[in-house]
Amino acid sequence: MSNFYILTNNPMVQEKYPKITELDDNFSVGDIFAGGRNAIHLGAHLINHPLAGSIKPNQSPYKSLVLSDDKGELDLFSLKLIEGAIQVLRKFPSRSRPYDESILEDFQVVDLDLLDSAIDSLPYEYHE
Amino acid sequence: MRLEIGNIFIKDVAFGEKTEVKDGTLFVNKDELIKAATGDDDRIASIDVYITKPGDNTRIIPVKDVIEPRVKVEGKGGIFPGVVSGVEQVGSGKTHVLKGAAVVTTGKVVGFQEGIIDMSGEGAKYTPFSKTNNIVVKLEPIDNVKQHEHEEVIRLAGFRASNYIGEAAKDVEPDETKVYETKPLLEQVKEHPDLPKVVYVYALQTQGLMHNTFFYGADAKKIVPTFMYPTEAFDGAIASGNCVSACDKNPSYVHLNSPIIDDLYEKDGKDINFLGCVITNENVTLQDKKRSANMTAKLVELLGADAAIISEEGFGNPDADLVMNCNNLEEKGIKTVLVTDEYAGQDGASQSLADSTPKGDAVVTAGNANQLITLPVMKTVIGHPEAANIIAGAWDGSLHDDGSIEAEIQVITGATNELGFHTLSAETV
Numbered sequence: 001m002s003n004f005y006i007l008t009n010n011p012m013v014q015e016k017y018p019k020i021t022e023l024d025d026n027f028s029v030g031d032i033f034a035g036g037r038n039a040i041h042l043g044a045h046l047i048n049h050p051l052a053g054s055i056k057p058n059q060s061p062y063k064s065l066v067l068s069d070d071k072g073e074l075d076l077f078s079l080k081l082i083e084g085a086i087q088v089l090r091k092f093p094s095r096s097r098p099y100d101e102s103i104l105e106d107f108q109v110v111d112l113d114l115l116d117s118a119i120d121s122l123p124y125e126y127h128e
Numbered sequence: 129m130r131l132e133i134g135n136i137f138i139k140d141v142a143f144g145e146k147t148e149v150k151d152g153t154l155f156v157n158k159d160e161l162i163k164a165a166t167g168d169d170d171r172i173a174s175i176d177v178y179i180t181k182p183g184d185n186t187r188i189i190p191v192k193d194v195i196e197p198r199v200k201v202e203g204k205g206g207i208f209p210g211v212v213s214g215v216e217q218v219g220s221g222k223t224h225v226l227k228g229a230a231v232v233t234t235g236k237v238v239g240f241q242e243g244i245i246d247m248s249g250e251g252a253k254y255t256p257f258s259k260t261n262n263i264v265v266k267l268e269p270i271d272n273v274k275q276h277e278h279e280e281v282i283r284l285a286g287f288r289a290s291n292y293i294g295e296a297a298k299d300v301e302p303d304e305t306k307v308y309e310t311k312p313l314l315e316q317v318k319e320h321p322d323l324p325k326v327v328y329v330y331a332l333q334t335q336g337l338m339h340n341t342f343f344y345g346a347d348a349k350k351i352v353p354t355f356m357y358p359t360e361a362f363d364g365a366i367a368s369g370n371c372v373s374a375c376d377k378n379p380s381y382v383h384l385n386s387p388i389i390d391d392l393y394e395k396d397g398k399d400i401n402f403l404g405c406v407i408t409n410e411n412v413t414l415q416d417k418k419r420s421a422n423m424t425a426k427l428v429e430l431l432g433a434d435a436a437i438i439s440e441e442g443f444g445n446p447d448a449d450l451v452m453n454c455n456n457l458e459e460k461g462i463k464t465v466l467v468t469d470e471y472a473g474q475d476g477a478s479q480s481l482a483d484s485t486p487k488g489d490a491v492v493t494a495g496n497a498n499q500l501i502t503l504p505v506m507k508t509v510i511g512h513p514e515a516a517n518i519i520a521g522a523w524d525g526s527l528h529d530d531g532s533i534e535a536e537i538q539v540i541t542g543a544t545n546e547l548g549f550h551t552l553s554a555e556t557v
Contacts, residue, residue, distance in 0.1 A: 051444025051482055052335055052412040054373030081448065084482045088444060091478040097524035103239035109275050113337035117349065118412045
């Protein structure tokens with residue numbers, strides 16, 4: 001069993017990694033960041049950077065975080081990064097707009113690829 | 129390693145019977161160019177080529193990459209080794225450059241892609257590629273080519289097109305020759321023993337699809353930091369596959385013309401002893417970031433540097449690499465200067481980066497990507513004009529009824545380039 005999981009609102013991630021994904025497709029990017037921050041406060045380590053990709057968090061509606069299963073001591077480095085990401089999201093004006101299906105698919109593909117790039121580089125068991 | 133760069137100044141570009149340079153005009157045989165750009169790639173449905181010049185009432189959108197035509201005249205290898213040339217060691221001998229010409233690739237890889245080059249008007253002031261004579265390669269793939277392949281197809285076609293045009297420079301006498309040389313480390317150290325030794329830490333965008341960079345064809349997310357003679361970059365050792373975040377991505381043209389490397393050579397022997405470059409990556413996992421930052425610091429220390437210039441490429445995630453590299457080097461007693469751009473909000477009042485460190489006390493900014501601009505209507509649009517409404521830095525309603533675009537300068541290719549290859553500057557008031 002791997003010792004990490006994915007928190008996402010991207011259905012394509014759920015399809016590819018069904019066993020390790022927690023999907024809530026009603027979540028906004030802000031909700032995913034908040035969920036990640038809550039897990040970090042309970043001891044999870046953040047494994048991928050929350051601002052992966054140059055697509056701004058107020059532009060893509062999708063976000064995937066990889067978190068360790070750790071419980072207990074707070075990892076301050078993870079906390080600093082997730083808080084930084086939340087600050088970035090807050091400072092950008094809302095750019096929500098109706099995207100058509102093909103553009104939503106493109107956003108999902110890029111989010112999934114950035115996640116693949118993280119999963120590919122991880123050992124079967126994550127050590128911090 | 130010693131490289132002579134022979135610049136051939138191109139003042140005009142036109143289609144012609146033969147691809148050649150005559151009295152400062154580059155003539156391009158369109159059919160041959162399309163054939164060369166297509167190569168053997170059967171994933172390409174069509175390629176069209178356009179010429180646009182400084183001052184034209186023309187917009188190119190969405191821009192994927194910009195490439196400068198070059199050719200090896202003496203020395204090993206070809207331009208973009210490991211990508212469209214054999215994987216020989218480059219960076220020595222002689223290279224000819226069609227200075228003033230550029231290949232611009234356009235094509236919609238994904239629906240939200242950005243990247244605007246306006247050849248005149250307000251927007252033209254914000255991109256260095258409004259000053260080049262541009263040969264625009266517009267590529268459409270066959271049906272059902274997925275996003276990964278689509279990106280690769282356009283990327284490679286652009287390099288093939290540029291290398292084809294570059295061949296026209298082979299037998300032309302350069303208007304200007306510049307010589308760059310870096311000696312093997314122990315000799316280089318002895319060159320200027322009393323000057324501070326400086327290494328350039330050159331971070332490459334390596335996060336995944338549309339965010340990739342290649343070093344001799346190797347996907348740079350899979351490398352550990354390594355030493356590069358600075359002249360290798362001038363022969364295309366670094367090739368861009370990054371087509372997101374138009375303002376602060378480094379097009380291949382910019383890697384070929386890195387102003388940081390150029391400036392460090394300029395200061396070499398006068399103010400500093402420029403030892404060379406350490407290339408590193410900007411991956412998505414914190415584990416990869418730590419490994420690369422640790423290896424970078426180890427290498428820079430091993431090289432004996434007193435100081436390092438660190439540049440980044442991109443927004444958000446790479447800020448973490450920038451800060452980690454800064455902290456690691458400063459902790460080893462190596463002074464750092466950081467080069468970045470800012471996302472400081474439209475009023476410029478917000479925190480600029482997603483990460484920071486008190487040790488980052490010498491920082492050069494390339495500008496605020498959130499600054500607002502209104503781009504006028506253009507008579508001619510090459511590419512996909514509908515992209516304007518859905519690109520980064522624009523919003524629903526950005527594209528006005530009259531065809532003008534209100535957006536942040538991040539939509540413009542090269543507006544806040546983090547290697548400093550751009551037009552913004554600061555003045556003391």
